[in-house]
Amino acid sequence: MTHSPPVLSARDVAKTFTLHLQGSLQLPVLQGVSFDVPAGRCVVLGGDSGAGKSTIMKMVYGSYLTDSGSILLAHREGLLDLATAPPRQVLAARRESMGYVSQFLRAVPRVPAIDVVAEPLLDNGASRSQAREQAGALLSRLSIPERLWELPPATFSGGEQQRVNIARGFATFTPLLLLDEPTASLDARNRGVVIEMIRERLSAGTGMLAICHDAQVRQAVADHIVDVAGFAPPREEAP
Amino acid sequence: MNGEITAGAPGVMARAAAAGEEPSDDFRREVGGHADESGGDMCAASGKVLSVREAGHRYGDRFGCRGVSFDLWPGEVLAVVGESGSGKSTLLGLLSARLSTDEGSVRCQTSGGELTELATLSEREVRRLWRTDWGFVHQNAADGLRMHVSAGGNVGEPLMANGWRHYGQIRARAAEWLERVEIPAHRMDETPATFSGGMRQRVQIARNLVFGPRLVFMDEPTSGLDVSVQARLLDLIRSLVADLGLAVVIVTHDLAVARLISHRTLVMKDGQVIEHGLTDRVLEDPQAAYTQLLVSSILKG
DSSP: OOOSOOSEEEEEEEEEEEEGGGTTEEEEEEEEEEEEEOTTOEEEEESOTTSSHHHHHHHHHTSSOOOEEEEEEEETTEEEETTTOOHHHHHHHHHHTEEEEOSSOOOOTTOOHHHHHHHHHHHTTOOHHHHHHHHHHHHHHTTOOGGGTTSOGGGSOHHHHHHHHHHHHHHSOOSEEEEESTTTTOOHHHHHHHHHHHHHHHHTTOEEEEEOOOHHHHHHHOSEEEEGGGGOOOOOSOO | OTTOOOTTOHHHHHHHHHTSSSOOHHHHHHHHSOHHHHGGGGOOOOSOSEEEEEEEEEETTEEEEEEEEEEEOTTOEEEEEOOTTSSHHHHHHHHTTSSOOOEEEEEEEOTTSSEEEGGGSOHHHHHHHHHHTEEEEOSSHHHHSOTTSOHHHHHHHHHHHTTOOOHHHHHHHHHHHHHHTTOOGGGTTSOGGGSOHHHHHHHHHHHHHTTOOSEEEEESTTTTSOHHHHHHHHHHHHHHHHHHTOEEEEEESOHHHHHHHOSEEEEEETTEEEEEEEHHHHHHSOOSHHHHHHHHHHSOO
16 A cells, blocks of 8 residues: 555545435434545445445535535645535536546537536646547547547437546546546446546546446455445434 | 736737727737637636625515625636526626626626626726727627628627727628638638528627637527527537637536536526536536436437
8 A cells, every 4th residue: 555645535524414304304314424445546435335435425426415524625736525515616626626527427518528528628738629539539439430520419329428537537637536437338448448447547546436347347346345334324223 | 827828929919909999910910810720829828707795686675696706817618507597698698797686795807817706897988898998798699790791890899899900800800700600711702691590590600700719698599590500509608718728608408518618517496596506517427416307308318
């Protein structure tokens, strides 16, 4: 194990959903969530569905609120606590310090696939031609035929959409990469390409936090598995 | 980082030059320059564009909106969502100096780059903001366009207000912007009265962006349009905002609109801010009872 500081460090994170429309029902889903993602390592969140893996992922990315605890991200030579950071800093962190490959592509109507992939590069100051060139290289590697590049991915198959999504997530070099079922709808060949891309990034020093049910992919890339079941709050009332 | 551009970028020069009442040659040349090439350089200023603290506007003894606080930076899109009567249009009026700030503070970036209390600006200074710094896209295009002046004239007019005198340049620039908002060149001399709703909104957007504002207010710019037209318009707004590094405050009752183009969302009800945060956070993990109700009732399916 390395002694360099982790790129992500969660400590004592807790999450309870309050369902106001169901009589303010309190739904504690996680407590005491603590783990580190060291640079160059892939940490996989394990546990049954419903255990809260996606909730952890979304708290890290900032699309879920973190009730308590801290989530420290290596950002701009320092540490940013994503649990309390204001929106503007979370946006900067997403741009510069953490990439996200989600399970589903959030398609924006009318935007061509190549621009979907190039966008994070543009956001980081690349020129349009440079960004599109890199985006094209990624799409090629993930075997998206060139004739599809200028089409909006909304009409693509599930597997093609996922590969566009992966290309987008890998477009920029961020210290942390979040992977939510990156290979769920891919064939064996493309799964192999994604494994290769993940390994390349790991050896370049990127830290990864992943949700991954595919045993083959998990075996190929996971350095450490965090069992999310261990963070389940004690259940007092029977359902 | 984003938005911080070295001195001498076109936008800076345009604004510095625009600080004088009479536009200098620099101003003319820079605004007349090709926007596609200057692209990201348009996001000139790195400081806040708006800074709002506990601001409110009163109608008689009742507050139309109250206790609003936020900062807005270049390149940021803030959506203000709520049902009709929630105070969102009052807030827009307050921010754009069309309604008085009756309590709290609204400071905006003026030509020099520093933040100035809106209430202290003279009418003339506010008019200058509208001419050089601010745009306003109305829900109803007829409120923002001259319906019986040609599309080209509608887009050229703000340039004339900024001191452009050369007809050929004005026309060329207007044509460029109409192309950018996807109005076919051969319709440039027709009036918006003969255009579809979606086209009118696109002309209105061109008219409001042609002079290089730093802040654009939008009041339900896509409601009343067909869904497919809406999607096209939103996508256009989204890409223009990103290319130009604009700051935008957009009022909408439609959470899908907020999701598609805004970075942050402010939820209003009864004149108060109920919830405020990253748009995806507000929509995916709403905290307030009212936001949960809005999200569950609007975003089904």
